[in-house]
Amino acid sequence: MDVHITRSDLRGAARAPPSKSYTHRALLAAGYSDGATVESPLISADTRATARAVAAFGGSVAPARGQAESTSEADGDFAGADALAVEGFGGRPAVPDDVIDCANSGTTMRLVTAAAALADGTTVLTGDGSLRSRPQGPLLDALDELGVRAESTRANGQAPLVVAGPLAGGEVAIPGDVSSQYVTALLMAGAVTDEGVEVELTTDLKSAPYVDITLELLADFGVEATPIDAAGDPLDGAAGAAGFSVPGGQTYEPAGGSYAVPGDFSSISYLLGAGAVAAVPGETVRIEGARPSAQGDAAIVEIVEEMGAPVDWDREAGEIAVERADLSGVTVDVGDTPDLLPTIAVLGAVANGETRIENCEHVRYKETDRVAAMAEELEKLGAETTEEPDVLTVHGGESDLEGATVDGRHDHRIVMALSVAALAAEGTTTVRGAEHVDVSFPGFFDAMADLGMDVERDGAIE
Ligand SMILES: O=C(O)C1=C[C@@H](OP(=O)(O)O)[C@@H](O)[C@H](O)C1
Numbered sequence: 001m002d003v004h005i006t007r008s009d010l011r012g013a014a015r016a017p018p019s020k021s022y023t024h025r026a027l028l029a030a031g032y033s034d035g036a037t038v039e040s041p042l043i044s045a046d047t048r049a050t051a052r053a054v055a056a057f058g059g060s061v062a063p064a065r066g067q068a069e070s071t072s073e074a075d076g077d078f079a080g081a082d083a084l085a086v087e088g089f090g091g092r093p094a095v096p097d098d099v100i101d102c103a104n105s106g107t108t109m110r111l112v113t114a115a116a117a118l119a120d121g122t123t124v125l126t127g128d129g130s131l132r133s134r135p136q137g138p139l140l141d142a143l144d145e146l147g148v149r150a151e152s153t154r155a156n157g158q159a160p161l162v163v164a165g166p167l168a169g170g171e172v173a174i175p176g177d178v179s180s181q182y183v184t185a186l187l188m189a190g191a192v193t194d195e196g197v198e199v200e201l202t203t204d205l206k207s208a209p210y211v212d213i214t215l216e217l218l219a220d221f222g223v224e225a226t227p228i229d230a231a232g233d234p235l236d237g238a239a240g241a242a243g244f245s246v247p248g249g250q251t252y253e254p255a256g257g258s259y260a261v262p263g264d265f266s267s268i269s270y271l272l273g274a275g276a277v278a279a280v281p282g283e284t285v286r287i288e289g290a291r292p293s294a295q296g297d298a299a300i301v302e303i304v305e306e307m308g309a310p311v312d313w314d315r316e317a318g319e320i321a322v323e324r325a326d327l328s329g330v331t332v333d334v335g336d337t338p339d340l341l342p343t344i345a346v347l348g349a350v351a352n353g354e355t356r357i358e359n360c361e362h363v364r365y366k367e368t369d370r371v372a373a374m375a376e377e378l379e380k381l382g383a384e385t386t387e388e389p390d391v392l393t394v395h396g397g398e399s400d401l402e403g404a405t406v407d408g409r410h411d412h413r414i415v416m417a418l419s420v421a422a423l424a425a426e427g428t429t430t431v432r433g434a435e436h437v438d439v440s441f442p443g444f445f446d447a448m449a450d451l452g453m454d455v456e457r458d459g460a461i462e
């Protein structure tokens with residue numbers, strides 16, 4: 001689907017969709033339990049992939065409330081559901097009847113690979129072309145070190161993957177600079193092994209707040225896991241950890257049998273960015289569903305403020321109000337917040353002066369190489385950029401952005417970030433592949449149109 005966006009001013013309120021990261025973990029944690037309800041889950045292409053995996057392991061996921069009448073439960077679409085009832089597989093995944101298709105979702109593939117290692121038999125995992133090009137090698141090596149058969153069918157560290165358990169637990173070393181999802185995967189599975197798992201990091205951990213999300217969610221499901229320093233002493237959070245320890249033989253069980261998913265700050269970044277570049281002067285764009293949680297991407301609030309836009313975050317009400325302003329360039333380290341890179345790059349293209357996005361090498365291992373994608377697509381809109389292996393510099397203010405046809409690169413975040421850029425570009429911008437917003441923010445264009453974005457959509461949703 002192409003969308004055609006014409007420069008427009010925004011006003012009013014939008015609701016943040018529920019967090020993708022928390023929804024994946026909550027569905028799988030409920031799968032590891034004897035059953036639980038996941039309240040206000042994100043219903044999207046990626047989280048449906050995790051729901052399918054839970055079902056493949058012998059659990060089930062069904063709408064508990066709010067299911068649209070036109071949607072049958074059996075097709076796993078869950079459209080309109082505002083709670084999902086999960087029947088768990090009780091810590092012992094069954095051997096799946098079929099290949100598990102993780103579609104476009106890296107989180108699903110990593111978390112489900114470690115879950116598959118618990119099964120007494122063989123699981124095969126695959127995904128779409130993007131996912132089959134992303135790195136899985138460090139997780140496969142870790143599982144192999146723990147005595148599980150874990151292979152890439154093409155022997156290139158990429159899916160399709162073959163995993164044959166069962167995993168008993170043990171000690172394992174893994175790099176932390178490719179994906180934090182490997183650590184999350186080992187901790188979630190490690191809790192139900194006989195021996196528990198000790199993970200030693202062989203490099204610094206990137207994307208550390210995502211492991212904090214995992215630790216927070218595990219605690220809410222009654223599961224203990226601890227970041228440790230080099231001496232093996234416990235730490236408060238994942239930042240600076242030398243490793244992690246999760247005792248085995250634990251049971252997943254959320255208090256009261258249910259778990260509520262908070263709003264998604266990566267998704268909020270587009271709404272906030274849109275307000276900062278395109279709110280009607282003197283008015284605000286308001287974002288609801290923005291309660292604090294462990295999400296590192298909440299840093300977008302400070303970044304937008306530092307760039308010069310007035311922002312008011314009422315944490316208790318979970319509401320952020322933003323005004324448009326003349327933005328100035330900033331230097332941001334995205335080691336902890338890789339998913340913010342496309343949004344910050346767009347804000348940098350609209351701002352005056354240079355925006356340096358540092359420590360971003362791991363942002364190249366996502367749905368696409370997002371460093372190169374943003375550098376190249378923003379240039380089509382007239383921005384100047386410089387790309388180094390781990391730094392993206394956007395030279396803002398050189399000239400006004402001009403509408404053009406840009407490629408969303410089959411990547412939801414590139415599509416949404418470029419759509420925000422289009423709000424500030426002269427004339428009309430066409431964003432190709434806009435249907436990919438379905439991965440994390442299916443209602444993105446509806447929310448933007450409600451705020452006043454002049455957007456026309458054409459072509460069937462694939
Ligand atoms: O665990 C998670 O939910 C995620 C972790 C991050 O990936 P990496 O740890 O691979 O950087 C992030 O980019 C991804 O969107 C979601």
Ligand SMILES: C=C(OP(=O)(O)O)C(=O)O
Nearest residue numbers: 104105106107339366367
């Ligand atoms: C990289 C992302 O997700 P995943 O790793 O789950 O594909 C993302 O949502 O930006």
